[in-house]
Amino acid sequence: MRVYEVFVKKDGRNEFRHVGALEAATDELALVLAREAYLRRAEGDRLWVVRRDHVVAAPGDFVDPNADKPHRHHDGAAVAARRMAARQSPG
């Protein structure tokens, strides 16, 4: 048995969303079983199953260094804070 990740797309939306996983012996069985496990109430109109061992996964610490780069956040908070500080300074 292999583990498959299941993705479903809803009518009118562009993206496939991950909805869960299942075990199946073949690709065809994975499709048939995913249909019953995740689409029995017509939760979507398109279905992908992807073998988990075919997923290219990054190591866990792959994105960690990017957690400390506030300058890449463009919500304006850093600039606003500096302007506020400038207005309040006596000079």
Add this chain to the structure above:
Amino acid sequence: MSEPHGVREYLLAFADDEHLMGQQHTEWIGVAPFLEEDLAVSSIGQDELGHAALLYELVLDLEGVEATDLALDALAFDRPSHGYRCCHLVEYTTNDWAEALVRHWIYDTFEAMRWQLVAGSSLPKLASVARKALQEEAFHRRHADALLDKLLDAPEARDRILEALGAVYPLVEGLCEPVEGEAAAMSAGMAAASTADLLEPLHQAIEARFGRSDSIGSRTASLQNRQNRRTTRSADFDPLLQRMREVLDYDPGAVW
């Protein structure tokens, strides 16, 4: 035999097969070989029970009875056992998952052919139920085929599947045995051909799926040998009906 009576018998045989098959599938909930299969087989069972309910409605229509939940329950559960018209294949208590799977494949293969026969029925409601059912049957068959493709490919599993086929196979002929009223139902335009005409294509489909197996043995060429199997009940029927009625019997008058 009068036409309305024949039509009733014909619809009842179809409905009872669907009802019992649906029940048999649902009995795998929680005990199927793996979780995903639990869901799949019970979902298929639900479909069959849905077909049964729609067919029972047609029977009530014919009797001029309003198809309320109570009336449907009375028809589905409250007949004496000699009033049922199911075949022995759907009554059969399987010994293991292999037998259940083989029966599932054989029954759904037959069922798709049977719906084809009524897809152009003179009864518009029956024709419309057939269209819905045929869509569902394609998936039922695909489910059974996907499992069998894998299992028949592995020597040990193949042996078990063929052994199961040997156990279930003698009941195939009874599946295709029509009820006595079928001729009258056909002259009323209910179906395009007799249920008996499905025996040969079903045999061919079984051979194509499982190969010419020793477990099949010699097959019967046609339904020469009528045994009124749809009016007699096998030993497995009464316990099955009891299981089906288990909740209902706690409080027969309950309104759901």
